[in-house]
Amino acid sequence: MLKIATWNVNSLKVRLPQVLQWLTENPVDILALQETKLTDDKFPQAEIEAAGYNVVFSGQKTYNGVAILSRHPITDVIKNNPLFEDEQQRLLTATIAGIRIVCAYIPNGQSLESDKYQYKLKWLAALYDWIASEYEQHENLVLLGDYNIAPEDRDVHDPAAWVGENLVSPSERAAFAGFLELGLTDAFRMFEQEEKLFSWWDYRRMGFRLNRGMRIDHILLSPPLAAKCTACVIDKVPRKWEQPSDHAPVIATLD
Numbered sequence: 001m002l003k004i005a006t007w008n009v010n011s012l013k014v015r016l017p018q019v020l021q022w023l024t025e026n027p028v029d030i031l032a033l034q035e036t037k038l039t040d041d042k043f044p045q046a047e048i049e050a051a052g053y054n055v056v057f058s059g060q061k062t063y064n065g066v067a068i069l070s071r072h073p074i075t076d077v078i079k080n081n082p083l084f085e086d087e088q089q090r091l092l093t094a095t096i097a098g099i100r101i102v103c104a105y106i107p108n109g110q111s112l113e114s115d116k117y118q119y120k121l122k123w124l125a126a127l128y129d130w131i132a133s134e135y136e137q138h139e140n141l142v143l144l145g146d147y148n149i150a151p152e153d154r155d156v157h158d159p160a161a162w163v164g165e166n167l168v169s170p171s172e173r174a175a176f177a178g179f180l181e182l183g184l185t186d187a188f189r190m191f192e193q194e195e196k197l198f199s200w201w202d203y204r205r206m207g208f209r210l211n212r213g214m215r216i217d218h219i220l221l222s223p224p225l226a227a228k229c230t231a232c233v234i235d236k237v238p239r240k241w242e243q244p245s246d247h248a249p250v251i252a253t254l255d
Helices: 012-025 045-050 115-137 170-181
Strands: 002-008 030-034 054-058 066-070 074-079 091-096 099-105 141-146 217-221 229-234 250-254
Touching (some): 002 099, 002 217, 012 045, 030 099, 030 141, 066 099, 091 115, 099 115, 115 141, 115 170
Parallel strands (some): 099 141
Antiparallel strands (some): 002 250, 074 091
């Protein structure tokens, strides 16, 4: 059995104790982190290795930053997207236990009128090309992370309130659908789930308490891995902790 998880920690400097606690209580094999917000020289490699995990990371000051933690050896690491020149540290690819792991922190986009939205669409198009290229070489592939896309209305607490906003726009949802058309499967939607299950809640206006959330953190699996997937859950427990990330971990189990 292999457990693979993704979690936007919204500052590893702040959330390291929570990550270590969560790993003690949920000893997954692979954990992809987003928004570490640390330069590489400040990354807590020693603490993570002391917890029994190998780790690779790619960071920058104040913003972005991604990392992959693994109980297994990590090889063939590629930082960023070779098909897209970008100073922002948002993508990390590695091979673990025969699986190509792609950890992505997809841009937020801000608003449909923003330059950041156009950057997001270009970033997504380049990611599609990169995943297609990697998929040709690795039949066992996982694309996971914070997508900043709610794929369907059921992934949004109040779809009507979000009409015309980023995270739910037709172009973003089409980009998400493109990954599915490549042959990847949304692990969470392979199983019957309760309604109104989300992975992100705004800190403001009692977002978590009122469950005003969105499902924007995803684990997409190639067909051989989807065939082995027996569960995919969102762990809301860390969102209840003191000073939590605004995201919750998502975990897929492969048999």
